[in-house]
Amino acid sequence: MARIVQKYGGTSVGDVDRIKNVAARIKAVREAGNELVVVVSARAGVTNELIARAKAVCENPSEREMDQLLAIGEQETIALTAMALHGIGVEAMSYTGAQAGIFTDQVHTKAKIKMIHAHALEKDLRAGKVIIVAGFQGMGPDGQTTTLGRGGSDLTAIALAAAIKADKCEIYTDVDGVYTADPRVVKDARKLSEISYDEMLELASLGSKVMQSRSVEFAAKYNVVFEVRSSFNTNPGTIVKQEVAYMEKVVVRGVAVDKDQAKIVISNIVDKPGSAAKVFKGLANAHINVDMIVQNVGRQGIANLTFTVPQTESAKAIKALGPILKETGGDVTVDEKIAKLSVVGVGMRTHSGVAATLFQALADAGINLELISTSEIKISVVIQTDRADEAARLAHKAFDLDKL
Amino acid sequence: MARIVQKYGGTSVGDVDRIKNVAARIKAVREAGNELVVVVSARAGVTNELIARAKAVCENPSEREMDQLLAIGEQETIALTAMALHGIGVEAMSYTGAQAGIFTDQVHTKAKIKMIHAHALEKDLRAGKVIIVAGFQGMGPDGQTTTLGRGGSDLTAIALAAAIKADKCEIYTDVDGVYTADPRVVKDARKLSEISYDEMLELASLGSKVMQSRSVEFAAKYNVVFEVRSSFNTNPGTIVKQEVAYMEKVVVRGVAVDKDQAKIVISNIVDKPGSAAKVFKGLANAHINVDMIVQNVGRQGIANLTFTVPQTESAKAIKALGPILKETGGDVTVDEKIAKLSVVGVGMRTHSGVAATLFQALADAGINLELISTSEIKISVVIQTDRADEAARLAHKAFDLDKL
Numbered sequence: 001m002a003r004i005v006q007k008y009g010g011t012s013v014g015d016v017d018r019i020k021n022v023a024a025r026i027k028a029v030r031e032a033g034n035e036l037v038v039v040v041s042a043r044a045g046v047t048n049e050l051i052a053r054a055k056a057v058c059e060n061p062s063e064r065e066m067d068q069l070l071a072i073g074e075q076e077t078i079a080l081t082a083m084a085l086h087g088i089g090v091e092a093m094s095y096t097g098a099q100a101g102i103f104t105d106q107v108h109t110k111a112k113i114k115m116i117h118a119h120a121l122e123k124d125l126r127a128g129k130v131i132i133v134a135g136f137q138g139m140g141p142d143g144q145t146t147t148l149g150r151g152g153s154d155l156t157a158i159a160l161a162a163a164i165k166a167d168k169c170e171i172y173t174d175v176d177g178v179y180t181a182d183p184r185v186v187k188d189a190r191k192l193s194e195i196s197y198d199e200m201l202e203l204a205s206l207g208s209k210v211m212q213s214r215s216v217e218f219a220a221k222y223n224v225v226f227e228v229r230s231s232f233n234t235n236p237g238t239i240v241k242q243e244v245a246y247m248e249k250v251v252v253r254g255v256a257v258d259k260d261q262a263k264i265v266i267s268n269i270v271d272k273p274g275s276a277a278k279v280f281k282g283l284a285n286a287h288i289n290v291d292m293i294v295q296n297v298g299r300q301g302i303a304n305l306t307f308t309v310p311q312t313e314s315a316k317a318i319k320a321l322g323p324i325l326k327e328t329g330g331d332v333t334v335d336e337k338i339a340k341l342s343v344v345g346v347g348m349r350t351h352s353g354v355a356a357t358l359f360q361a362l363a364d365a366g367i368n369l370e371l372i373s374t375s376e377i378k379i380s381v382v383i384q385t386d387r388a389d390e391a392a393r394l395a396h397k398a399f400d401l402d403k404l
Numbered sequence: 405m406a407r408i409v410q411k412y413g414g415t416s417v418g419d420v421d422r423i424k425n426v427a428a429r430i431k432a433v434r435e436a437g438n439e440l441v442v443v444v445s446a447r448a449g450v451t452n453e454l455i456a457r458a459k460a461v462c463e464n465p466s467e468r469e470m471d472q473l474l475a476i477g478e479q480e481t482i483a484l485t486a487m488a489l490h491g492i493g494v495e496a497m498s499y500t501g502a503q504a505g506i507f508t509d510q511v512h513t514k515a516k517i518k519m520i521h522a523h524a525l526e527k528d529l530r531a532g533k534v535i536i537v538a539g540f541q542g543m544g545p546d547g548q549t550t551t552l553g554r555g556g557s558d559l560t561a562i563a564l565a566a567a568i569k570a571d572k573c574e575i576y577t578d579v580d581g582v583y584t585a586d587p588r589v590v591k592d593a594r595k596l597s598e599i600s601y602d603e604m605l606e607l608a609s610l611g612s613k614v615m616q617s618r619s620v621e622f623a624a625k626y627n628v629v630f631e632v633r634s635s636f637n638t639n640p641g642t643i644v645k646q647e648v649a650y651m652e653k654v655v656v657r658g659v660a661v662d663k664d665q666a667k668i669v670i671s672n673i674v675d676k677p678g679s680a681a682k683v684f685k686g687l688a689n690a691h692i693n694v695d696m697i698v699q700n701v702g703r704q705g706i707a708n709l710t711f712t713v714p715q716t717e718s719a720k721a722i723k724a725l726g727p728i729l730k731e732t733g734g735d736v737t738v739d740e741k742i743a744k745l746s747v748v749g750v751g752m753r754t755h756s757g758v759a760a761t762l763f764q765a766l767a768d769a770g771i772n773l774e775l776i777s778t779s780e781i782k783i784s785v786v787i788q789t790d791r792a793d794e795a796a797r798l799a800h801k802a803f804d805l806d807k808l
Contacts, residue, residue: 016457016460016461019461020461023461050480053420053480053484054483054484054487056420057420057423057424057427057484057487057488057491058487058488058490058491059491060490061487061490062486062487062490064497064498065483065486065487065490065498066483068479068482068483068486068498068500069479069480069483069484069487071479072476072479072480075472075473075475075476075479076454076457076473076476078472079458079469079470079472079473080457080458080461080473081461082466082469082472083458083461083462083465083466083469083473084461084462086462086464086465086466086469087461087462087463093468094468094469094472096472096549098502098547099547099548099549120546120547142524143502143503143524144503145500145503
């Protein structure tokens with residue numbers, strides 16, 4: 001007997017039949033004698049429906065009211081999931097975020113969990129009931145409804161697992177787990193049986209869209225071991241946990257490609273102290289996330305400053321740079337046809353030659369590297385988008401990721 | 405400047421355009437300098453949609469989960485109404501039942517309001533914000549979501565008006581107010597400018613479907629004066645308030661017809677003490693609402709016992725009577741083709757001859773009275789359904805209700 005938190009995403013509870021399917025899975029786990037808390041998302045599509053209705057009454061809806069509105073998506077699925085369990089003879093009770101005691105700050109649409117008072121929920125849990133909790137939502141300091149932003153339901157599950165000291169936390173999604181590369185691109189990509197928080201974080205932030213970074217960060221902070229697996233089959237998934245020594249034997253854990261970035265080059269900027277600071281302060285003030293940054297100092301105090309931003313923010317970035325470049329000098333060009341390829345692995349800390357292997361593999365295929373950036377457990381390169389899939393396959397092969 | 409509570413029903417907020425229409429009405433009242441709390445229902449039809457989804461996952465959904473599910477209907481309209489107000493430059497904040505501090509008992513699907521802690525809401529109200537409150541819902545003792553049952557949004561509005569000591573309470577609906585008779589049946593029916601709680605209660609319980617009895621009872625208990633009016637025009641409605649002396653000048657305030665009753669006759673029952681008690685105790689145990697009761701003692705200790713029940717419960721009533729009649733003797737017949745016609749007015753207390761006038765009007769037209777029952781301010785007769793509309797017109801005329 002174990003205490004288990006499970007989370008089912010919007011696709012898993014997308015319609016009546018899928019809700020019944022989830023209920024049947026829950027029943028099996030409960031009848032094996034486990035205590036069970038289940039976090040569910042809104043059914044896929046409902047959030048967009050609600051946003052469309054909001055836009056129809058008001059061009060620019062307030063975030064407070066948006067949270068009040070969006071929270072009904074999960075409130076529907078918790079009730080329906082509890083009912084589906086009753087229908088097959090399993091005792092279950094639904095809890096909204098507020099009812100589950102999930103207290104957040106008051107930053108609407110992207111609230112942070114401050115604390116969880118799970119005593120009411122735990123009482124029902126100990127009484128043998130399956131607890132169904134609305135993901136993605138909480139209660140702000142004045143009792144208002146808040147939502148946790150993208151990936152919020154995963155965060156709810158991981159935070160609850162920490163709060164009730166669960167033995168296991170299972171994140172059910174529409175993929176089987178975390179792969180060495182995107183299986184749609186690299187056909188011999190393998191599912192990983194386990195991965196460290198750090199590796200998962202690098203992959204999450206690199207466009208391997210299994211989970212949002214902050215859920216993984218939260219899990220790492222509270223040492224919540226969780227498993228990413230599919231709700232449509234019974235295959236074992238990928239276990240995400242604290243790094244352990246044997247993990248370092250594998251140099252590269254996976255290859256990720258992010259095609260949603262844009263490269264911005266400021267050429268001929270005056271290379272004096274403070275120029276770069278002005279540029280990035282201006283971008284930060286405009287709330288633009290800058291990712292990779294490279295500066296080459298050229299001839300006679302003239303430098304080139306290159307960085308990447310999300311494609312969706314490139315226009316905003318150019319606008320923000322306008323007044324700054326009047327001071328610092330420099331010409332801006334934007335390239336949206338780029339991709340970032342990264343190889344990730346905690347083994348890099350103790351192995352050398354990883355960069356050389358990657359660069360050689362790409363060079364042999366004539367793929368040009370436009371930017372390079374490295375961290376302790378990651379090497380990223382920016383290349384042209386049209387070579388990105390090919391590059392992923394080459395890197396996957398170069399590090400023998402197709403072999404067990 | 406006044407403090408006003410308004411309530412808009414499901415038809416009034418039935419779609420985006422109607423919500424915008426309601427927002428425009430609210431804006432006008434707010435800009436006239438009034439403080440405003442607005443209670444809204446779920447949009448018409450959404451409750452049935454949700455019930456259908458519940459039935460699709462579970463044949464017999466639990467009442468707790470049904471409340472959790474149904475509460476999202478109003479949560480949607482409060483957010484959309486607040487947004488529509490923002491869209492036209494009016495500051496507004498939405499409150500769920502729980503956020504508005506509406507505490508109930510734990511009787512799911514028909515909870516009673518126990519108390520209202522309106523301090524959070526009042527703070528925003530005094531700050532000049534329009535407060536939008538979800539009708540029909542509250543919070544039970546353990547924080548669970550409860551709903552108040554049929555007509556619950558009216559109850560929310562009246563209870564809030566009492567709690568915040570509102571100067572006015574306006575119940576907006578799809579009818580113009582309370583009429584002397586159903587205008588679809590009696591073409592010269594007049595809208596009443598005012599009516600007493602007691603008269604409204606008799607009309608509410610008699611099938612004049614403007615409001616549920618318990619909202620009127622609550623208003624009477626806390627002396628909340630309210631107005632029933634239409635959200636589709638600006639006509640003055642009907643003010644419902646404590647009876648005052650001049651109201652008694654009008655002998656009959658209105659005529660109501662209820663076609664949803666069935667007449668049950670038990671003939672040849674043994675007339676000894678306890679027979680009737682056995683019959684009605686059996687019906688009560690089966691949770692059947694008995695309305696009119698008449699007993700005629702006939703020859704040699706044999707009596708006929710006649711009563712009416714809601715048509716939907718007549719089959720259940722016959723079933724419940726089975727074992728009892730084995731003891732008491734008697735034969736049962738059911739007539740579902742009956743209607744109850746009632747005339748209501750506080751003036752009856754001080755005027756005589758009302759019954760005679762009614763009976764004569766119906767007798768002149770050859771309409772047979774099958775049952776008669778009277779209270780202090782009401783006379784009801786049971787007649788055949790096919791004469792009911794005609795009878796309503798005759799009664800309306802007999803009491804000069806078409807004249808001011």
